[in-house]
Amino acid sequence: MTAIHCHNVSRAFDDVVALRDFDLEVPVGTIVSLVGPSGSGKTTALRVIAGFDMPDAGTVVIGDRTVVGPGVNIAPEQRRVGMVFQDYALFPHMTVTGNVGYGVDNGQRAERVREVLDLVGLAEMADRMPHELSGGEQQRVALARALAPEPHVVLLDEPFSNLDAPQREKMRRDVRIILKNAGATAVFVTHDQSEALVVGDIVAVMREGRVVQTGPPHVVYAAPSSPWVASFLGDSVLIEGVASTGQVETFLGVFPHRGREEGPVDVMIRPEWIHPYPDDGGDAFVVDREFYGHDQMLLIELPGGQRVQSRIGPRPLLDPGDRVNLGVDEFVVFGK
């Protein structure tokens, strides 16, 4: 079942196009990460879904109701869409309870507030004012407030960008767990590809106003639809190759090829797909090493002078000057 369906949504501000033929489907109960560089239209998409912005064309269906479309334009307050803002947007003149209970009907308010605060782990903060909370706590209150009226869908706009790095990683996990425990459907907007991969059940990559690829995080990461998506979602080594039937020839060697591309192609390899095997007689050597603790990133030069990156575990530790042979596990071929 689909919770949100955006179809051919377009939106331009003056002469800048924010969304063009934007399509997105969000299945019920899933978290979709909407990721793209700044200016790719993610936030506009979220605002269109929430009803704060009106598209120039296209339709948006929430649940089984068209909220925007030809002749239809449902007000934001009638869409049952919870929103978590980048700056949390907590009402500064209300307590935590006041904030969380604001969207709940009088009858169930006290009970529901308690329930949601328990869910986000802030039961003891109920009487605090927003400015008395830490960034992470404010974040949870914002999430609790959005969840309290039991919306069809929760929209999160760059929710972690105001947190420092350690808090951020914790909140990613926590928010995911909270959303899952609440059984919520969510769209989560970020420009940070690792955040998108960690939080989303599904990742939708946006570029210049449209979704260019959708899929589970591991699929989008391992099988990007274009070199751009590949490099956007993580480190990538892009080399040139020549494809013929059954094989692709590159300076790293000849790989088996099942695709239909022929002639000059681009071959994308993630650094962790490249394995250096220490060998004093190897024809490549390590130029530089960045050591991260849990892994190390090597810059390796081939006999032809080309350089590639390789990411391997912390051991064995390779030093600049060490000679190696290279092996490649996986690769992706893009036609030119």
Next chain:
Amino acid sequence: MKRVALAVVVLTLVAAACGNDDGAGSIEGSKITVYSGRSEDLVGPLIEQFEHDSGVNVAVRYAGSTELAATILEEGSGSPADVFFAQDPASLGAVALADLLTELPPELLEVVPAQFSDSNGRWVGTSGRSRVVAYDATRVSAADLPTTEDGFTDSVWKGRVGIAPTNGSFLSFVAAKILLDGEQATLDWLKGMKANASPTFPKNSAIVAAVDEGQVETGLVNHYYLFRRKAELSDVVAENHFFEVATAGSLVMPAGAGILASSSQQAAARAFIEFLLSEASQEYFASETFEYPLRPGVSPYEGLPAIDSLAVPILNLSELATVLDRATDLVTEAGL
């Protein structure tokens, strides 16, 4: 202080007299609106007395007589006013000529001599003010004063005559002069006064003060300012001179009142005018405002010549309205 007390006593006596009147009972509790061109300081106590005696509630709009006349003209038959109580006959005349005043019953008109009311009976004079020359008796002898205002354009009077060219009573005098002597003669006279560098003042009271303080030797004013000054100060050296030839300069200008034809409170309005013409009110004008009472048998303030001994020009007072704006034009044109 003593005089105020006296006035109150007198007014109370009148009240008793009014109480016997047949009409008074039926109007008690009604409400009338009076547009008063006479200032609150002058007639406020009188109106309070009327409210007290008659039980009629009076709302008063105080402003300049001409302003109120223009207001009534603009309001037309929708005017909220019931009574127009004006400082000068020109304003009353303007409203009368527009057929907005109703004809007064003979018993009101008969109280005062016909020359001080509208010839068609649409307003009645309530008190009179004579134009005079105020002069500094220590420097000028009455015998040296000219016989009419025309003499003041002679160069011997250069810089020695104070006038208040923008003041309402001066303008009424100019209007009368237009009717009596014609426009050209009036303009010539005004230009003569200008050429004679007559010092100008904002109002009559300032002229009288200036004369008394020796700043200017003479001034064209109304008669009662001198008496007001004498009531406040003991060593007044200024005196009044009444022209013995009947010209605009010796005009007795009545203040008066009329009833709006559109008024739905005709009875209460008539009671108000009847009150103004009562002996007590006429005494009030004589003793408090130092004006001429117009009701025969009530004597003017001591030291004033009897009204029928004055040389008063024959004039249809309502007609002043037709030339009032011309008077303003001529004063402006003469550069005063």
Next chain:
Amino acid sequence: MTVQAPIEGHNDPLGAEEMATTARRPRARRPPWWLWAAPVLILIPVLVPVAALFLRVLGATESAWATLFSIRTAELLVRSSLLVVLVTTTSLIVGVAASWILVRSNLRWKSVWGVLVAMPLVIPSYVIALSYLAASGPRGLIADLTGVGLPVASGLGGAWVALTLSTYPYVFLITAAALRRIDPSLEEAAAGLGAHTWRAFRTVALPQLRPSMGAAALLVGLYTLSDFGAVSLMRFDAFTRVIYAQYSGRLDRTPAAVLSVVLILIALALIFGEERTRGRSAYYTQRPSRPLQPRTLRPGARAGAITFLGVIVILGVVVPVSVLVAWVVRGASLGMAVSVDWGAVGGSLVASALAAVVASAAAIPIAVLAVRYTNRATRWLERSVYVTFSLPHITVALAVVFFSVNFLEPLYQSLALLVVVYAAIFLAQATGSARAALLQVNPNLEEAARSLGKGPLAALRDVTVPLIWKGLLAGGALVFLTTMKELPVTLILRPTGFSTLAVRVWSAADELFYARAAASALVLLLVAAVPMYFLVIRNREYVS
């Protein structure tokens, strides 16, 4: 064959541009229609009559031209312009000097001085005029005390002094705020290069102050052009006085209407002229990089500064107040009835409070429209609010009287109409602070409320209004204060039997009953001091 380095940032060329558009991204939703209701209901009773005034004058073209000629409009124009130029010049000099001393020097008791220097804001121009009239002249207070009578302070000189004292506080407040925003390091750099204090001020601070001085000059110019009370009492034939004289002295009201139209055109020309010459600089403000380092004054300069501030405080506050007190005392000792007209006190309080409430209430939707729904229509709304504020009050009063007697009869001479006109002409003050307050409110808060199922009205009530409440109060206090001081509109539009302290002061002073006028004026000052105190306490930044 190349190896592409991993992408670090995303060098989308659109990025920066898009960020910029996001900042001024219009809210795409149309404002709910009812947001327009209050502003339109408030502004229409003023703007439609003003438009009708133009029609009335155009309809009477021939006599209109005759009028323009016969009342020597050109002379009037010269006199009014002369007064505007004189007052603006002195007011700028005094205001800028005072603000520089109080922002930039290390003078002691700066906050006390600040309050004193801003104090004449509470004193209406006609009260200042009244006090100088009552002090001078052969029967004046000074003559009484010393036996030597000064010449009567009246005419151009009197109006110049009274209006300079009434307007310099505006210059002071505006330029003091601007001075605080200028980065002092520029001035210090100039000083480091060997420039003297004066030279550093002239070459560095002054050019940066120019935009705010332009705004202040416009305000003072419009104030002077519109002032009715001071020029009337000082008997200086400026436009407003002649308009009133024509209105009250003639049966035919066309001349007053014609002159009003001319005066409105002059005021509009001033506004749009200033708008065109201002360019964009006036909108450009900086934040100082660090707190100001007050400049240490040499002993001579310090004495000069204290003398200067002392003189303006004496002229602007001490003289008016003590003259009023002295007249009341003198009047009472002579046995005159110097009583307070409680009806007028009540009238002032009721009318000012109602105007403050109405203006503040109307300011809410206007601020929301202007800040949250910026588009061509809302920009025009803001501009009409500003233009209404700039219209000379006497012309508004005449226009409304002409219009209401003919087309709005049920409202003619009603308190309701008077209050609406007050609210309209002072609306800009209420919207100014409401707008500033709303700019501080995160728009996401309102959207959060909407996404939580609340309609726009509920979001306004629960979120926006509670958060801009203080701004609304400050704006309301300002409207209350200015309504208390207002004269020509009250004089012409008040209901029959309704009086205010301002009217009492004016009519008594006009009749030369100075003791009575002084008593009403003192009560007026006392009542007006309440909102002023509130404003000063709230807006401490006035006084560093």
